[in-house]
Amino acid sequence: MTAMKTPGYILTFRCVNCGRLEACTHYACERAVSDDQIRARIYEANCEGCGWKGVVCGVSAIQIHPTPDLKLKPQG
Numbered sequence: 001m002t003a004m005k006t007p008g009y010i011l012t013f014r015c016v017n018c019g020r021l022e023a024c025t026h027y028a029c030e031r032a033v034s035d036d037q038i039r040a041r042i043y044e045a046n047c048e049g050c051g052w053k054g055v056v057c058g059v060s061a062i063q064i065h066p067t068p069d070l071k072l073k074p075q076g
């Protein structure tokens with residue numbers, strides 16, 4: 001059992017499909033980075049509301065929320 005904590009940021013976007021603020025993605029990083037750096041990136045987001053998946057640009061993030069533990073889901 002590995003209980004590694006992954007610090008980073010949770011980004012919330014407005015879903016382009018259903019319009020809800022439930023399209024989320026994350027940016028894992030071990031040290032603090034500025035909002036500008038986070039917003040300069042492209043992400044793949046996943047909407048919790050309707051299941052939409054797609055590419056979003058960091059500049060359109062509604063909210064950037066730092067977290068000490070991203071609780072990443074295991075792959076596969």
Ligand SMILES: [Zn+2]
Nearest residue numbers: 015018047050
């Ligand atoms: Zn949606």
